[in-house]
Amino acid sequence: MGDMVSTPTVIVDVDILDRNIAAMADAVQANGLALRPHIKTHKIVEIARKQIAAGATGLTVATIGEAEVFADPSGAAVDDLFIAYPLWLTRSSAARLVAASEHARISFGVDSVEGVRNAGARLGDAARRFEVLIEVDSGHHRSGVHPDGVTGIAAAADDAGLHVAGVFTFPGHSYGVGQADSAAHDEAKSLRKASRLLAESGVPVKVRSGGSTPTALLSDGGALTELRPGVYVFGDAQQWELGRTEPSDIALTVLATVISQSDGPERRIVLDAGSKVLGADRPGYASGFGRLIDYPDARVTGLSEHHATVEFPGDAKLPVRGSRVRVVPNHVCTVLNLVDEVAVAKGGLIVDVWRVAARGRNN
16 A cells, blocks of 8 residues: 555455445345444444445444434435433433434433433423333343333333333343353343333333344344344454454454564564554453454554554564554454544555544544
């Protein structure tokens, strides 16, 4: 890609991206499920359009701000959005939610009696515009209610003027070595129980929503109606190390320049890409802070704000100073919230630039 590209630069290989989008869409459809991809991974209008064109029934967002961007009729103009988060509305955020619903059908998450009562009070007469999904904790132990608690929340939601459309969960405990199968089992078990309890209390369940990238191809098509994976469009070092993606399927890398080198007892290079572009996530199972896609035995062992230290095994040839390498970040979702735009590559050439339209829309 030559010296015309400054480093560090986030680069998306559009051919791999398109292949990943099509593969997930085909696999989910074959399992009889709807696909509602989570755009917090990419935050890019052009990618959202590709996902919808590939058959996604709508999109998942994390915040009202992201919903505003992707519902905007002058941008992505997506007409069906789910905010997969138990919103605690204020006067101002409720007004923004109502305004966004002028352009798209918007549903959102709840996980407490207090939350639905607050939402109903803040939304007032507009509450009936919105469907809500009750978040169930299927084992990740973050937000979400135990399946036994869904009926009380549903009753409170009805009293507050909100329509309960179903249940959702995030099997985030799938992010661990060998955990995907058991997390998918937990997901199905929790959603089945919550749905049964709601149905027995007279609440019809239309939506049973789940899925993470590690479990997406393992999810039970009999227990779920839709999946919400996000990372699959790009892949990252976490997915690589969990065995959920191959290096050849990683669509996003950070192009970086070798600025320093040590060929002594500690064989390492230093890159001009630090935590301010790669993010700083390192889960316990990760072998480093990232990987080099063209040097699979190397590991990013240290990050400063503008430096990445990469160590190589004893017999590997080190890239020379001034050469370019492609870094695979551990957690790709954080990277897209750190940059204003990404370069789009096709056949090894930069062919476009995409703006990260929802960057910083964290509320």
